[in-house]
Amino acid sequence: MTSTTTPMDGQNLLELADEYALGLLDAQERAQVEDALLHDDDLRRAVDNARDRFHELDLTAEPVTPSPHLWENIETAAAERVDDGPPLPSASGARTVTAANDNAVRRWRWAALAGIAASLVLAVGLLRMPSTTPSAAVIAVLVDEAGEPLVIVEDFGDRSTRVTPLVDVTVPAGQTMQLWTLPDEETGPVSLGLIEEPETMILDDGPQLPAPQADQLYEITIEQDGGSPTGRPTGEILGKGFAKQPR
Amino acid sequence: MLCREATRPLDGELMLDHAEALSRCANGDRAALKALFEAEAGRLIAVAERILRRRDVAEEVVQDAFIQIWRKADQYSADRGSARGWIYAVVRNRALNVLRDGRREDLADEADLTRLSETANLHDDRVLDRLDATSRLRQCLQQLDEAKRRSLLMAYMSGYTHGEIAGRMNVPLGTAKAWVRRGLSALRECMG
Structure with a gap:
């Protein structure tokens, strides 16, 4: 397997950060960026840089005299907060903590988080496209272990799934890629179909499953030709991602 | 000076x-x-x-x-x-x-004409004059052509959307978007 970096991603991240700092995003896009900022270090760094780039313009504003009651209101609210006990919710407190000994899970989680910026860029891009096609129930950006986005999976919830590769992937002769999802722990992983050629395709003969949910896991493994003999993923995991519902 | x-x-x-x-x-x-x-x-x-x-x-x-x-x-x-x-x-x-x-x-x-024209003043070179003479931002903004510079100032200082910039500058939406995108990219490059 070979995967190459798509140079657009870094560029789009910087552009998104700039547009956020400038105030050009609409309410929905702003909310998405603010969510992502809680756990996406690359995006946060880009926004921090963009903010500092333009901050001097704030200082060109001529100060005015605040209304007399303004400080009192703030002080009252701040005092309430302190009396509430240990408040000061921090971003770090909201982070997902994974058992330290579960390295595999941990590694994948970081990879998935690293892919969030990429998926956000894509999601904002998708939002801006006129919707002429039926919309997916959920969309997942599958990333490799390094967090590099590999494939977009759009599950339409009607046994059909669109797969859009984002990088070139070469599968060894005699092997094939297989797309899986995990509707729930009890059901276990279910095959959505084989990806014979790394090109945009619709897998339209999937199993009958409950409607796909946000955070549902999608993954691609390398299996022998014809697919996994056991009906469960057996080969190397190429990429994984958690689904989001398009807004 | x-x-x-x-x-x-x-x-x-x-x-x-x-x-x-x-x-x-x-x-x-x-x-x-x-x-x-x-x-x-x-x-x-x-x-x-x-x-x-x-x-x-x-x-x-x-x-x-x-x-x-x-x-x-x-x-x-x-x-x-x-x-x-x-x-x-x-x-x-x-x-x-x-x-x-x-x-x-x-x-x-409540936005009346006077205030709108005051707002308009925010987007021209008078703003740049208020930045420090040694400011890197000032130098980089000055290197942009006027349309891109004004588009960025409208967005940052007045919260204008792409559509509002296009309306104010009397150009198609796509043009305003391109000005903003190219202006931002030039600024990133200029400011390192």
């Missing part, structure tokens, strides 16, 4: 160490919040008012922002860039959220 010195925006509040004040806020020191308020509230209201075009709403935004600064001061750390910039961003984000939340119509009601 003398003129520029006289209108330089930086004055007494430079004495305040914003990062240190934020760290004291995170430890529950209300005096530090008050110091930030006294140094910055007047200018923060002006920044919010440039976006919202109403003093009363701008004051509400600054009030909420200070409470937010108090509560999440511990999220700031030196690796997040300028502490002062972080504080201004809390106010700007709050103002932009109010603006984008569909309250814009209420906000536009």
